[in-house]
Amino acid sequence: xxxxxxxxxxxxxxxxxxxxxxxxxxxxxxxxxxxxxxxxxxxxxxxxxxxxxxxxxxxxxxxxxxxxxxxxxxxxxxxxxxxxxxxxxxxxxxxxxxxxxxxxxxxxxxxxxxxxxxxxxxxxxxxxxxxxxxxxxxxxxxxxxxxxxxxxxxxxxxxxxxxxxxxxxxxxxxxxxxxxxxxxxxxxxxxxxxxxxxxxxxxxxxxxxxxxxxxxxxxxxxxxxxxxxxxxxxxxxxxxxxxxxxxxxxxxxxxxxxxxxxxxxxxxxxxxxxxxxxxxxxxxxxxxxxxxxxxxxxxxxxxxxxxxxxxxxxxxxxxxxxxxxxxxxxxxxxxxxxxxxxxxxxxxxxxxxxxxxxxxxxxxxxxxxxxxxxxxxxxxxxxxxxxxxxxxxxxxxxxxxxxxxxxxxxxxxxxxxxxxxxxxxxxxxxxxxxxxxxxxxxxxxxxxxxxxxxxxxxxxxxxxxxxxxxxxxxxxxxxxxxxxxxxxxxxxxxxxxxxxxxxxxxxxxxxxxxxxxx
Amino acid sequence: xxxxxxxxxxxxxxxxxxxxxxxxxxxxxxxxxxxxxxxxxxxxxxxxxxxxxxxxxxxxxxxxxxxxxxxxxxxxxxxxxxxxxxxxxxxxxxxxxxxxxxxxxxxxxxxxxxxxxxxxxxxxxxxxxxxxxxxxxxxxxxxxxxxxxxxxxxxxxxxxxxxxxxxxxxxxxxxxxxxxxxxxxxxxxxxxxxxxxxxxxxxxxxxxxxxxxxxxxxxxxxxxxxxxxxxxxxxxxxxxxxxxxxxxxxxxxxxxxxxxxxxxxxxxxxxxxxxxxxxxxxxxxxxxxxxxxxxxxxxxxxxxxxxxxxxxxxxxxxxxxxxx
Numbered sequence: 001x002x003x004x005x006x007x008x009x010x011x012x013x014x015x016x017x018x019x020x021x022x023x024x025x026x027x028x029x030x031x032x033x034x035x036x037x038x039x040x041x042x043x044x045x046x047x048x049x050x051x052x053x054x055x056x057x058x059x060x061x062x063x064x065x066x067x068x069x070x071x072x073x074x075x076x077x078x079x080x081x082x083x084x085x086x087x088x089x090x091x092x093x094x095x096x097x098x099x100x101x102x103x104x105x106x107x108x109x110x111x112x113x114x115x116x117x118x119x120x121x122x123x124x125x126x127x128x129x130x131x132x133x134x135x136x137x138x139x140x141x142x143x144x145x146x147x148x149x150x151x152x153x154x155x156x157x158x159x160x161x162x163x164x165x166x167x168x169x170x171x172x173x174x175x176x177x178x179x180x181x182x183x184x185x186x187x188x189x190x191x192x193x194x195x196x197x198x199x200x201x202x203x204x205x206x207x208x209x210x211x212x213x214x215x216x217x218x219x220x221x222x223x224x225x226x227x228x229x230x231x232x233x234x235x236x237x238x239x240x241x242x243x244x245x246x247x248x249x250x251x252x253x254x255x256x257x258x259x260x261x262x263x264x265x266x267x268x269x270x271x272x273x274x275x276x277x278x279x280x281x282x283x284x285x286x287x288x289x290x291x292x293x294x295x296x297x298x299x300x301x302x303x304x305x306x307x308x309x310x311x312x313x314x315x316x317x318x319x320x321x322x323x324x325x326x327x328x329x330x331x332x333x334x335x336x337x338x339x340x341x342x343x344x345x346x347x348x349x350x351x352x353x354x355x356x357x358x359x360x361x362x363x364x365x366x367x368x369x370x371x372x373x374x375x376x377x378x379x380x381x382x383x384x385x386x387x388x389x390x391x392x393x394x395x396x397x398x399x400x401x402x403x404x405x406x407x408x409x410x411x412x413x414x415x416x417x418x419x420x421x422x423x424x425x426x427x428x429x430x431x432x433x434x435x436x437x438x439x440x441x442x443x444x445x446x447x448x449x450x451x452x453x454x455x456x457x458x459x460x461x462x463x464x465x466x467x468x469x470x471x472x473x474x475x476x477x478x479x480x481x482x483x484x485x486x487x488x489x490x491x492x493x494x495x496x497x498x499x500x501x502x503x504x505x506x507x508x509x510x511x512x513x514x515x516x517x518x
Numbered sequence: 519x520x521x522x523x524x525x526x527x528x529x530x531x532x533x534x535x536x537x538x539x540x541x542x543x544x545x546x547x548x549x550x551x552x553x554x555x556x557x558x559x560x561x562x563x564x565x566x567x568x569x570x571x572x573x574x575x576x577x578x579x580x581x582x583x584x585x586x587x588x589x590x591x592x593x594x595x596x597x598x599x600x601x602x603x604x605x606x607x608x609x610x611x612x613x614x615x616x617x618x619x620x621x622x623x624x625x626x627x628x629x630x631x632x633x634x635x636x637x638x639x640x641x642x643x644x645x646x647x648x649x650x651x652x653x654x655x656x657x658x659x660x661x662x663x664x665x666x667x668x669x670x671x672x673x674x675x676x677x678x679x680x681x682x683x684x685x686x687x688x689x690x691x692x693x694x695x696x697x698x699x700x701x702x703x704x705x706x707x708x709x710x711x712x713x714x715x716x717x718x719x720x721x722x723x724x725x726x727x728x729x730x731x732x733x734x735x736x737x738x739x740x741x742x743x744x745x746x747x748x749x750x751x752x753x754x755x756x757x758x759x760x761x762x763x764x765x766x767x768x769x770x771x772x773x774x775x776x777x778x779x780x781x782x783x784x785x786x787x788x789x790x791x792x793x794x795x796x797x798x799x800x801x802x803x804x805x806x807x808x809x810x811x812x813x814x815x816x817x818x819x820x821x822x823x824x825x826x827x828x829x830x831x832x833x834x835x836x837x838x839x840x841x842x
Contacts (some may be wrong), residue, residue, distance in 0.1 A: 083701035098696035100689045101829070107685050112700030120680050161700075 011038050013073060013169055013200050014059065014090070020067035021054050028054040030224045032068070036169060041191060041201045043215035043233075045208075045245055047442045051224040052204045056171045059202075060092035061085030072169075083112075091162025092171040095178075097154050101147040105129065105140055109161050132163055136193050137186075151300070152183035159190070170194065171202040176210055177468075180300045181501035188214050206245070208238050220244040257458055261478070262291030265326060265431050265462035266312070272320035273311045281307035283486040284321065289431065289462040294453065296477030297466045298500050304486035305466045306348060309435045312464075313345045314338045325431055339368060342430030346420055346437050348466075350413065354420045357409035361401055362390035364408050365423045393422040398448075414445030421452050432456055435466045450476060470497065482509075521781065525773050526655045531730050533769020534667045535560075535722045539747035540754060540761040541674050542718020546592075548678060548756055549711035550691040550830040553595050554610030556719050557744025558617025559588040561737065563723025565621040568628055568734045572635045577728045581638070584724035585717040591617050592716025596709045603834035614744075618737065628734035638662050638729040661729040663721075667762075674758040687711060691828035694835040704835045719744065742806065749809045753816040756828060764812070768805060775801035 014036040021029040028051045036042050044052045057063045059070060061079030070077050072088050079085045082092070099108050106125050110116070116125070126142040133140055138156040146154060155175060162170055172191075176184045191201055191214060205211050211218055212233060220227045220241065227244050266289040275281035281304045289295045299305055310316035312323055314335040323331045325341045347353035355364045366386050369375050374385045390404040399418045401411060408419055417437065424432065434453060438446040453476060457463055467473050473480055474495045482489045482503035490509025492499055502512050539556050546553045553559075563584035571580030594616065598609040639662050646657040656668070678684040686707060689697040694704040722743075727734055746768060754761035778784070779791045779798060791797045 081701060082699055086701075094699075098693070098699045100693045100696050102692050103685065103688065108696075110682070111685065111689055111697065112702045116682055118681050118683070120682060120685065122680075 012036065013038050015071040016055070016059065016068065017071070018068035019055060019058055019065050019070070021051075021058060021063060022066050023054075027224050029058070029065070032221070032224070032226055033229060034059075034219055034226075035230060036200050036202060037217075038168075038200055039195045039198055040216040041195055041203050041214050042230075043203045043205060043211040043218040044221065045205060045211055045218055045241060046221035047206060047245060049223075049442060050221040050245075052221055053173055054224075055221070056092060056173065056202060056204060059085065059169075060090060060171055062092075086162070086165045086167065089166060089168040090171070091165060091167030091169070093155065093158040093162065093173065093175060095173045097158055099146045099154055099157060102145065104143055104145055105149075105157050105160070106142045108146060108157055109142075109164050111161075113165070129160060129164065133160055136163065136197070137190050150183075151178045151302070152180070152186065155179070155187070156190070163194075168198070169200045169202070171204070173204045174206075175203070176205065176207065178301060180504045181470075182505045184210070208241050208245075211241065212238055256454060256476070259292035259458055259460075261293040262460065264288050264290050266464065267324040268312070268321070269324070270321035271308070271311060271318060271323065273307055273316055273318055275304075275307055281486050282311065285483070285486065285488055286321075287464075287481050287488060287491075289464050291430075291460045291462055292457055293479070294457050294463045294465055294477045296473035296480040297464060297483055298470060298473050298480050298504060299468070299483040300504055301468055303483050305483060306435065307486075308483070309345065309347070309433050309466055312338075312433055313343055339427070342428070344424040344427055344429030344432045346417075346424055346432065346434040348435040348439065350416050350420060351409070355408045355416060358407050361394065361399065361404040361406055361408055361411075361419060362386050364419055365390050365393050365426075368423060368427045393426060397422040397452075414441045414448075417441060417445065417449060421449065425452065425456060429456070429461055432461055432463045433466070434463060436468065437465070438467075438469065438472060446472075470500065521777075523651065523654045525777050526770055527658065527660070528777070529770025529773040530656060530766055531661060531664055531769070532772050533766035534661070534664045535725050535730055536743055536747055536750060536765035536768055537667050537671070537762055538663075538718050538722035538725060539744060540750040540765055541670070541758050542715040542722070543747055543751045544674075544678075544754065544756050544758060544761060545687070545711045545718065546715030547751055547831055548687050548691045548828055549708045550694060550828055550833065550835070551596070551599055551708050551712050551715075552606045552610060552832045553592065553599075553613070553712060553715055554607060554748060555592070555595055555613030555617055555744075556715075556747050557740055557742065558614040558621070559591055559716050559719035560723035560726070560740045560744045560747075561621040562591050562617045563588040563720030564727035564739045565625040565628065565723070565734060566720070567724030568631075568635060568727040569625065571728060572628065572631050575636055577636050577638045580728055581721070581724045584720040586720070588617075588720025588723065589713045589716040591620070592712050592719070593709070596712040599834065600705055600708050600712070603836060606832050606834075622736055625734050625736060629736065632733045635728075635732070637732045638725075640729070661725070663725045663729050671758055671762045678758065688828070690835075691830055694830050698835070698837065708835075719747075722747070746805065746809050749813050753812050755816070768808075771805050771808060775804050 012035050016032065016034040019029050019032040032051070032055055034055065044056065046052045054063065058065045061082045061084050064080065072090065077088055100111065106122060106129050109129055110125060129142045138160055140149065140153050140156045146157065149157070159170065175187060179187060195201060203211070203215055215233050217230050217232055218236070218241065219229050222245060268285055268287050271282050271285040272280070273282040285308060297305060307316060311318055314330065314333055314337070318332050322329060325338065325343055328341055330338050330341060351357050366375055366389065369389070370381050375382055375389060387404055393399070394401065394404055397418045399422065400415050408416060411419065437453065438449050441449065453463060465473065465476055474497065479491055479493045480500060481491050482500055484504060484506045489503035489507065499509065499512055503509060539560055543553060543556055566587040567580040567584035570583040571577045591613070595609050595613045598604045599606045640659050642659050643657040647653040678687060686697065686702055690702065690704045690707045698704050723740060726739055750761060750764045750768065753764045778801065779793055781789055782792055783789055791801065
């Protein structure tokens with residue numbers, strides 16, 4: 001083991017002092033201090049928009065700070081590009097991978113380097129990269145093309161890229177957001193093996209349990225300011241961290257009233273559909289949702305969730321199987337037919353699917369009502385009625401906009417989601433399909449959205465909640481289905497997170513139970 | 519048999535023009551920039567080559583001038599498409615009008631110089647021409663540009679697929695944000711490869727006017743071959759080796775529809791195409807119609823195999839949109 005890793009010889013590899021970073025209208029970082037020791041995992045915790053990524057983008061050379069100093073290995077540095085940062089031993093793994101899909105792992109690792117001189121010598125570099133990968137337990141085939149790899153493997157390539165460039169400090173921006181539980185385990189193992197070999201890691205996250213598990217120390221940011229710096233993780237509890245992050249006590253579980261499930265509203269039988277590339281995305285999905293029930297659909301992103309939502313509302317052709325809503329067959333019926341049966345969709349993509357960005361709040365909320373009295377009058381839309389209706393919704397759902405004539409593209413994520421929820425809920429849906437309804441929202445907005453969904457449940461609506469946030473699924477849902485590669489792996493009613501995790505990586509419920517008995 | 523060999527041999531010569539233009543456009547598109555101005559740039563090349571050669575009596579100097587001139591013209595498109603981030607289709611079409619007009623104006627009066635201007639040499643490679651059939655087709659009395667083409671195909675393929683600069687070229691056309699994040703300058707690489715594409719188009723034009731069918735005949739000099747080249751890029755799936763297959767096939771096809779009108783008999787029957795003006799027009803249309811057919815088939819196949827098209831083709835690269 002590296003001698004620098006002895007606990008009595010603590011060295012700071014990175015110190016950031018008084019970092020200020022402004023964006024138009026926002027002070028993203030206000031006098032932020034940060035330090036990183038050799039061989040530690042330092043978590044940077046905070047809500048969305050707290051300034052975690054901004055701070056680390058400064059360290060990684062993507063942003064230039066408006067004030068403050070960055071000191072790396074006792075030298076003041078002034079990075080003007082990511083390349084400078086990498087040369088100083090600092091590498092960042094972004095949330096969105098920077099990999100060329102059509103090229104091999106080796107090619108991606110070598111991209112932008114001064115080697116090889118001209119010829120690629122691929123076999124030689126394949127061996128070299130496999131060697132480094134083995135050293136840190138990053139299992140990936142150097143000759144494989146990026147598009148053939150799973151998300152977890154792609155992340156390993158990103159890490160390899162930085163290690164190959166000799167990075168001693170690795171910044172991981174919400175690395176677990178895209179991973180399945182087993183892949184998260186693997187990642188944590190890799191991170192530990194890297195710190196054991198003297199590397200330092202900044203772990204950006206807003207997931208408390210992961211921060212508790214992996215990090216040695218934690219720095220909490222709130223609205224661009226450090227609320228507590230460099231706390232040893234052993235000295236805090238999860239509740240402490242939550243309070244530091246949000247600035248108030250947080251209830252982890254939303255209050256959920258008991259509702260007796262009623263009739264089956266949505267019944268899906270052996271549903272099959274293709275994705276945009278024409279490859280099978282749904283391979284025989286069957287599920288039921290009843291009145292007064294929130295049914296969760298868990299799964300790692302890209303296992304057919306978005307295709308399922310689109311198929312259910314009629315946006316994507318059904319190639320096999322049936323979709324039945326309130327005893328009516330809506331398979332391959334027009335979207336409008338589904339809407340008349342009380343189907344409502346809260347899409348994952350708020351700006352492209354959920355709203356028309358350049359239209360006003362009014363135009364966006366009347367999209368399901370424009371042809372009904374009093375707003376619709378024959379050929380015409382009654383603008384006065386429409387505005388009145390929009391103003392009512394603005395009031396009822398607490399949408400923060402100056403006027404209802406404002407274009408929705410100017411709204412924040414939380415307000416935009418309120419616009420969508422206002423429109424969908426006021427259409428009094430029998431079936432609500434909510435895809436990632438709280439993604440990217442801050443804690444306050446998340447609570448609001450979750451309350452609205454539960455209120456719908458109490459009113460007897462059937463809700464299919466598709467989400468990648470396991471905690472949210474477990475706290476809201478009465479039952480959880482797990483989808484993997486377009487097939488339902490099983491159904492859990494008791495919130496057994498172990499089982500869900502195993503199913504998310506492709507083990508069927510029957511197999512898990514058989515193993516349990518054996 | 520002789521008739522077939524003659525058509526194939528002259529088809530290879532004609533196809534060489536398409537080969538240069540197509541591979542040039544492959545370089546440009548692999549970097550992510552669609553340049554529809556190939557036809558115009560070829561005309562600039564053909565005109566410049568002819569004019570400079572007429573003035574200096576040195577066809578090699580003409581060739582060099584043609585490449586530089588067409589390369590310079592291509593930078594207009596590069597500026598509009600890369601720096602100003604305008605629509606590449608519109609800009610490419612505009613470049614086409616500009617370049618065509620430019621070459622017609624500057625080429626005024628060159629038509630009468632036919633047979634006075636020296637051309638690039640043609641020769642037979644004695645050893646290789648002994649190979650039965652292939653020797654007659656590929657290595658007998660061909661233009662020096664044809665031979666250069668043979669060497670050029672594998673080199674271009676190797677450069678794109680097996681070298682470091684080639685990997686950088688592919689990465690800026692596939693995922694410029696990734697290349698940018700690793701310190702590769704997307705802008706300068708794209709400018710460079712648009713310039714390479716322009717130079718190759720100029721080379722293709724010069725190959726026509728100085729060698730394959732010497733002379734300057736205004737817009738008829740290229741007669742739409744630049745457009746065929748743009749189509750061949752898709753057929754080639756952005757691969758120089760496939761581009762060669764396509765270019766030579768189209769070259770042979772072009773020769774066939776011209777030469778089939780010559781002989782009085784075909785396979786012992788009276789030749790229905792013998793200087794028949796109606797069939798003549800129909801035949802001249804065939805290569806272009808065939809382009810459409812090949813494009814339809816080729817792009818379906820490319821779709822099915824999920825290969826080929828550079829992912830960032832036609833999209834301007836804007837730094838802020840790297841998703842941070």
